[in-house]
Amino acid sequence: MTTSPAPKPTLQIAALGDREIVMTRVFNAPAHLVFDALTEPDLVKRWLLGPDGWSMPVCDIDLRVGGAYRYVWQRDSDGKQMGSRGVFREIVVPQRVVFTELFDEAWYHGESVITSILSEQAGKTTLTTTMQYGSQATRDAVLKSGMETGVAISYDRLAAIVEKP
Amino acid sequence: MLSTFRALAEPNRLHIVELLLRGPRPVGDLVLRLRLRQPQVSKHLRVLSKAGLVGVRRDAQRRIYALRPAPLQELESWLEKYRQLWESNFQRLDSLLDELKSAESKPNPKKRTRSKPDRIRINKGDHL
Numbered sequence: 001m002t003t004s005p006a007p008k009p010t011l012q013i014a015a016l017g018d019r020e021i022v023m024t025r026v027f028n029a030p031a032h033l034v035f036d037a038l039t040e041p042d043l044v045k046r047w048l049l050g051p052d053g054w055s056m057p058v059c060d061i062d063l064r065v066g067g068a069y070r071y072v073w074q075r076d077s078d079g080k081q082m083g084s085r086g087v088f089r090e091i092v093v094p095q096r097v098v099f100t101e102l103f104d105e106a107w108y109h110g111e112s113v114i115t116s117i118l119s120e121q122a123g124k125t126t127l128t129t130t131m132q133y134g135s136q137a138t139r140d141a142v143l144k145s146g147m148e149t150g151v152a153i154s155y156d157r158l159a160a161i162v163e164k165p
Numbered sequence: 166m167l168s169t170f171r172a173l174a175e176p177n178r179l180h181i182v183e184l185l186l187r188g189p190r191p192v193g194d195l196v197l198r199l200r201l202r203q204p205q206v207s208k209h210l211r212v213l214s215k216a217g218l219v220g221v222r223r224d225a226q227r228r229i230y231a232l233r234p235a236p237l238q239e240l241e242s243w244l245e246k247y248r249q250l251w252e253s254n255f256q257r258l259d260s261l262l263d264e265l266k267s268a269e270s271k272p273n274p275k276k277r278t279r280s281k282p283d284r285i286r287i288n289k290g291d292h293l
Contacts, residue, residue, distance in 0.1 A: 011248060011251055011252050011255060013247060013248050013251075021247070023251060025251075025255050027255075027258065027259065027262055028259070028262065028263075029262035029263075029265065029266050030266075033262055033265045033266060033269070034258075034262065036265070037258055037261055037262060037265065043261060043265075046257065046261050047254055047255075047257035047258040047260075047261050048254055049253075049254065049257065050250050050253065050254065051250065051253060052253065
């Protein structure tokens with residue numbers, strides 16, 4: 001292997017193509033532990049909480065292709081709840097998980113497809129999560145052509161754009 | 166939001182936005198720099214305009230295009246909220262992973278009990 005720059009520990013977010021968001025983050029742990037933390041209910045409940053002050057009273061995961069999951073979050077201050085559900089499409093331990101995601105109160109149209117790819121190097125794992133929004137027809141079209149024609153706009157570059165009045 | 170994504174997803178349109186970052190430009194100038202025909206450039210400008218990303222003003226015979234920051238700011242603040250949300254999640258995940266690592270490195274580690282030991286796992290390399 002040739003030397004490559006060390007992966008950045010910070011979270012990178014980019015808009016890719018017309019319906020995808022890609023997040024990249026490096027974790028200081030081997031892939032099998034990251035995979036467990038992403039897929040075991042007792043572990044998921046401990047970190048997938050969003051803003052401070054929320055807990056996860058429901059976290060059911062049937063980790064097999066075609067298996068469903070159900071998440072419910074609750075704001076501790078007033079008991080307000082929100083939930084999401086979906087189905088696993090691909091599972092390759094400890095490298096790859098693909099699942100659908102539909103929020104109970106979707107603020108966008110249709111379900112999204114989430115692909116998490118884990119890549120371990122020297123005890124560290126890079127987690128790349130691609131969130132693809134929109135209908136299945138659109139998703140399929142994006143899968144066919146999106147990766148080639150899509151243009152990644154890095155978060156930093158976007159910030160530079162916005163700083164200009 | 167999606168119209169902003171769609172408008173920026175096309176490489177020539179992103180190029181137009183990048184050119185306009187340096188300041189307003191007449192259509193003719195964009196045509197020269199993009200090396201596209203005028204009708205194609207006009208078509209891209211219409212899409213950008215419809216998405217609210219550019220505005221136009223007339224200066225004698227010329228049409229001058231300029232960037233409008235609102236949709237980009239909306240996109241940026243949306244991504245920023247997203248980033249903050251996930252950064253909180255991932256910081257908690259960092260701590261959890263540290264805990265799991267030290268549990269694993271203990272001399273006779275107790276196997277973590279899985280909540281669903283009977284679930285099906287597909288092994289590395291299996292074709293799905």
